[in-house]
Amino acid sequence: MQYCSTRGGVHGRDFRDVLFSGYAPDGGMFMPESVPVLSPDTLRGWRGLTYTKLVVEVASLFIPTQLIPREDLEVLVGEALSGFSVPEVLRIAWLKEGLSVLELFHGDTLAFKDLAMTCTVRFLDYFLRKENRRATVLVGTSGDTGGSAIQSAKGLSGLDVVVIYPRGRITPVQEKHMITCLEDNVHVFAADGSSDDIDQPLRCLFADQELVRSHGLLSLNSVNWSRVMIQLAHFIYAYLELSGMEQAETDGDLPELEVVVPTGGAGNIAAGYIVKQMGLPLKLVAMVNSNDIVHRTVTSGDFSMAANVTQTLAPAIDIQDPYNMERVFWLLLGRDGAAVKNMMEEFQQSYRHSLQENNHKLLSQVLSSGTVTDEGILETMRRCWEENQYVLCPHTAVAVWHHYHCSHSPGLNRCYIATASPAKFQAAVQKAGLTFDLPEAVLALDKLAIRYENLERSQNWCKDWEDRLREKIQSVSSARKSRGTYYI
Numbered sequence: 080m081q082y083c084s085t086r087g088g089v090h091g092r093d094f095r096d097v098l099f100s101g102y103a104p105d106g107g108m109f110m111p112e113s114v115p116v117l118s119p120d121t122l123r124g125w126r127g128l129t130y131t132k133l134v135v136e137v138a139s140l141f142i143p144t145q146l147i148p149r150e151d152l153e154v155l156v157g158e159a160l161s162g163f164s165v166p167e168v169l170r171i172a173w174l175k176e177g178l179s180v181l182e183l184f185h186g187d188t189l190a191f192k193d194l195a196m197t198c199t200v201r202f203l204d205y206f207l208r209k210e211n212r213r214a215t216v217l218v219g220t221s222g223d224t225g226g227s228a229i230q231s232a233k234g235l236s237g238l239d240v241v242v243i244y245p246r247g248r249i250t251p252v253q254e255k256h257m258i259t260c261l262e263d264n265v266h267v268f269a270a271d272g273s274s275d276d277i278d279q280p281l282r283c284l285f286a287d288q289e290l291v292r293s294h295g296l297l298s299l300n301s302v303n304w305s306r307v308m309i310q311l312a313h314f315i316y317a318y319l320e321l322s323g324m325e326q327a328e329t330d331g332d333l334p335e336l337e338v339v340v341p342t343g344g345a346g347n348i349a350a351g352y353i354v355k356q357m358g359l360p361l362k363l364v365a366m367v368n369s370n371d372i373v374h375r376t377v378t379s380g381d382f383s384m385a386a387n388v389t390q391t392l393a394p395a396i397d398i399q400d401p402y403n404m405e406r407v408f409w410l411l412l413g414r415d416g417a418a419v420k421n422m423m424e425e426f427q428q429s430y431r432h433s434l435q436e437n438n439h440k441l442l443s444q445v446l447s448s449g450t451v452t453d454e455g456i457l458e459t460m461r462r463c464w465e466e467n468q469y470v471l472c473p474h475t476a477v478a479v480w481h482h483y484h485c486s487h488s489p490g491l492n493r494c495y496i497a498t499a500s501p502a503k504f505q506a507a508v509q510k511a512g513l514t515f516d517l518p519e520a521v522l523a524l525d526k527l528a529i530r531y532e533n534l535e536r537s538q539n540w541c542k543d544w545e546d547r548l549r550e551k552i553q554s555v556s557s558a559r560k561s562r563g564t565y566y567i
Contacts, residue, residue: 080093080094080111080112080113080140080141080142080143081093081111081112082094082096082097082109082110082111082112082304083109083110083112083416084103084104084105084107084108084109084110084416085103085107085108085109085110085405085406085408085409085416085419085423086103086105086106086107086416086417086419086420086423087105087107087415087416087417087419087420088103088104088105088107088416088420089103089104089105089107089109090112092109093143093146094141094142094143094146094147094305095146095206097109097303097304097305098199098202098203098206098297098303098304098305099203099206099214099295099297100291100297100298100303101217101281101285101291101296101297101298101300101302101303102282102285102286102298102302104288105420106286106420106423106424107405107416107419107420107423108302108304108402108403108405108406108409109304110304110406110409110410111141111304114353114356114357114410115140115141115357116356116357116358117315117357117358117359118358119333122315122318122319122324122333122359123324125315125319126319126324126325128319129167129168130160130167130168130169130312130313130316131156131157131160131168133312133315133316133319134156134160134198134309134312135149135152135153135156137308137309137311137312137315138152138156138198138308138309138312139152141308142202147202147205151205155198155201155202155205156198156201158201159197159198159200159201160194160197160198162186162187162197163185163186163193164185164186164518165185168185168194169181169182169183169185169194169313169316170182170185171320171321172469172497174463174466174467174469175466175467176466176482177487177492177493178463178467178479178482178493178495179321179492179493179494179495180469180471180475180479180494180495180497181313181316181317181321181494181495181496181497182497183313183496183497183498184472184497184498184499184500186227186230187227187230187231187520188223188226188227188230188256189252189499189500189502189503189518189521190223190226190227190395190498190499190500190503191223191313191347191496191497191498191499192223192224192226192227193227193230193231194309194310194312194313195301195305195306195307195308195309195310196224196227196228196231196299196306197227197231198305198309199231199299199303199305199306199309200228200231200232200235200238200299202305203232203237203238203297204235204237204238207237207238208236208237212237212295213236213237213238213239213295214237214238214239214295214296214297215238215239215240215241215294215295215296215297215552215555215556216228216232216238216239216240216241216297216298216299217241217281217284217285217296217297217298217548217552218240218241218242218243218298218299218300219242219243219244219274219277219278219281219300220242220243220244220249220257220274220277220300221245221248221249221274221343221344221394221395221396221397221398222244222248222249222250222253222274222394222395223253223395223498223499223503224299224300224301225242225243225244225253225256225257225267226253226256226257227256228240228242228299229242229256229257229260229265229267230256230260232264232265232299233260233262233264233265234262234264235264236264238264239264239265239266239555240264240265240266240299241266241267241268241548241551241552241555242257242265242266242267242268243267243268243269243270243277243281243534243544243548244257244267244268244269244270244274244277245270245272245273245274245276245277246269246270246271246533248273248274248388248390248394248397249394249395250394250503250504250505250506251505252502252503252504252505252521252524253394253395253503255524255525255527255529256524257531258529258530258531259524259527259528259529260530261528261530266532266551266555267530267531267532268531268532268533268534268547268548268551269531269532269533269534270533270534270544271533271534271535271536271540272534272536272540273387273388273397273399274388274397274398275384275388275398275399275400276540276541277544278400278402279541280541280542280544280545280548281298281548283541283545284296284545284548284549284552285298290549290552293556294552294553294555294556295556296552300344301344301346301349301402301403302402302403306346307346307349307350307353307403307406308350310346310347310350311350311353311354311357313496314338314350314351314354314359314361315354315359317336317338317494317496318336318354318359318361321336321492321493321494322334322335322336322360322492323492332360333359333360334360334492335360335361335362335491335492336359336360336361336362336491336492336493336494337361337362337363337364337487337491337492337493337494338351338361338362338363338364338493338494338496339364339366339478339479339481339482339493339494339495339496340363340364340365340366340478340496341366341367341393341396341474341475341477341478341496341498342365342366342367342373342396342401342448343367343370343395343396343397343398343401344396344398344400344401344402344403345365345373345401345402345403345404345406345407346403347496347498348363348365348373348403348404348407348446349403349404349406349407351363352406352407352410352445352446353406353410355445356410362447362491363445363446363447364446364447364448364449364478364481365377365446365447365448366448366449366450366451366477366478366480366481367396367448367449367450367451367477368389368391368392368393368396368397368450368451368452368453368456368477369389369391369450369452369453370385370388370389370391370396370397370398370399371385371450372384372385372398372399372400372401373401373404373448374448374449374450376404376434376442377442377443377446377447377448378443378448379439380433380434380435380436380438380439380442381431381433381434382404382422382426382431382432382433382434383426383430383431383432383433384399384400384430384431385399387399391453391456391473392453392456392457392473392504392506392507392510393456393473393474393476393477393504393507395474395498395499396474396477405419405423407442407446408422408423408438411438411441411442411445412438412441449480449481449484449485451476451477451480455480455484456473456476456477456480456507457476457507457510457511458480459471459476459477459479459480459483460473460476460507460508460511460513461511461512461513462483463476463479464511464513470501470508470513470515471497471501472497472498472499472500472501472503472504472507473504473507474498474499474504475495475496475497475498475499478495478496478497479495481495482495500518501515502515502517502518502521503521505517532547534547
């Protein structure tokens with residue numbers, strides 16, 4: 080299995096190369112050069128596997144045994160997923176009127192990011208220990224990714240973690256999952272801007288190949304292929320459990336499953352589309368809040384940022400730059416790196432791009448979408464409680480709104496992705512007039528000490544933030560030198 084860039088300038092990289100990378104050197108994103116196709120017999124053979132075993136099967140398709148032997152892979156994934164609050168790691172809530180909610184939030188930070196993050200960090204640590212080296216993780220977050228990266232990597236001898244979050248645009252629980260970590264290898268910045276603002280200096284830092292090389296710089300956003308790779312597993316798990324395939328004839332066509340996903344950076348949707356390319360008949364629906372760039376792209380071909388990121392009740396998807404759409408476009412355009420390069424460079428320079436008519440038609444054939452206001456989020460949370468006594472987080476409500484407002488084909492099974500626990504979004508739960516008993520681990524956050532640094536807004540804020548972060552990366556490396564450790 081070899082990997083290439085979505086912009087055509089890089090080929091022939093192996094899994095270790097892309098694991099230790101952010102963006103590709105040409106500015107693109109890494110993808111497998113070929114996508115394995117799963118036969119109906121393989122899928123039937125996977126029925127009944129635990130989620131943990133399914134992750135091992137999926138990961139083994141993309142990680143050659145010469146890099147991570149199968150027995151090591153099983154240990155790494157098993158250890159990564161051992162700390163979740165339910166034995167099965169994830170869980171399906173079977174609600175009324177065919178409303179099936181796939182709960183992906185039973186990890187330490189109560190968000191779906193924990194599933195892929197814990198595994199990815201274990202893979203990184205495996206190689207770092209093997210090679211007696213260290214690396215620096217640089218993460219911009221819209222709320223959940225930063226906390227998950229910190230909780231997964233805290234205390235590890237081989238990794239330093241630098242996280243930047245948008246001050247005032249995330250919930251107190253999301254913030255506390257980051258700023259209460261006092262481990263020496265964790266460094267947190269609060270920035271006066273949006274998550275899209277944070278991405279700008281990060282792109283500049285990752286584009287500096289000398290900085291990346293000399294300081295072992297890598298990303299744990301869903302820019303990192305490993306994050307997306309692990310997310311393939313919950314789409315496959317959903318299909319095996321919810322499609323009704325066990326009732327289909329052995330030699331007949333596989334039934335279709337509709338999967339509805341709350342969408343921000345589009346990593347989950349990219350994973351779903353890859354699974355669709357692997358042969359599973361998924362009908363994908365991307366649901367967004369008022370930051371509706373993905374919806375506009377799907378419905379009219381308008382891949383353009385709004386002037387500002389709108390703050391909503393679903394802050395983790397308050398994103399106007401859904402960077403993983405680049406992976407979707409690459410697959411959609413038949414792996415045409417030159418076309419993707421032109422498209423994405425125009426978007427990054429002008430913050431807008433209009434899809435060609437044929438490309439828009441292709442996209443609308445594989446993805447549908449919808450957009451939900453804050454009032455729609457609250458209405459959905461209330462209705463789900465009234466009918467099921469089940470509390471949704473506001474992001475999951477963005478998906479479940481689709482259940483209550485969009486018609487469905489008779490006999491088509493559906494799955495709604497629950498990306499976070501309502502415990503992380505207490506203000507939204509209260510605004511909906513609902514109550515939720517907070518887990519003890521969340522209540523304990525209020526008693527912990529905090530530590531973080533500020534990135535203040537200035538006239539030349541992007542360059543200032545880049546300089547501050549560069550200084551932090553360099554100081555982390557200097558500390559390594561004093562300890563006699565190595566670089567990637």
